Amino acid sequence: MFELDVRSRLPVYEQLVEKFKQLIISEVLKADEQLPSVRVLAKQLTINPNTIQKAYRELERQGFIYSVKGKGSFAAPAIKSVSSEKLDRLTDELKKLAAEIMYLGMPKEDICEILSEIEQMVKGGDGVDTD
Template sequence: MFDLDVQSGKPVYEQLMDKLKELMINEVLQEHNQLPSIRILAQELTINPNTIQKAYKQLESDGFIYTLPGKGNFVAPPKSFKNSSKEEEIRIELSKVLAEALYIGIDKHEIYRMIKEISPLAKGGDS
């Protein structure tokens, strides 16, 4: 499915979360698709099942996936990704990045152009 860098300073469960989010945003994993079971994914990636469980729990907490007891984990519909605490965290980070971009001289029209360029790539989000 994908590779994780166990030598990286970033925790493996965060790498796994980032990779799964990327697959969801790029619609490789579409809403209501079942994710691999914890056991199978742990075997494929040769990592501890608890690491997968931690990533899945965090993704569920953030609204990216949902669990059906006895059935497994599934990709949540894009609109349910909206999570007020996650949204606020993104707003804060985006504000910092935009302020830095403006400070170093990137024109606001260039920023608008970049947003328009990125918007089609995030099909799951609002345009």
């Protein structure tokens, strides 16, 4: 299900965070859908439960999932009120990244094209390949 790379310089728990973020953003994980339990996922991925726990905690902190004691963790339904601070931080990062990419020779038009593809994915998240 997940491809974790223990060799990566990125900590394992952050890789998990990224994976789940993408699943939720692309609506492969629908709103209020339950995530696998910490213990089950830890066994599946043969990694320490603490690592899963840490990832879930981070996802909750960022508002992508919510946890219910005794029930489990669930994908958050939508974004209530995005702190403009977070959006600012993200767009700022995007600016830097886009600047470097353009500096390396890629024209703005190509980047816009990429954005169009992403737009489809984010909006049209139909559960086609949920596996």
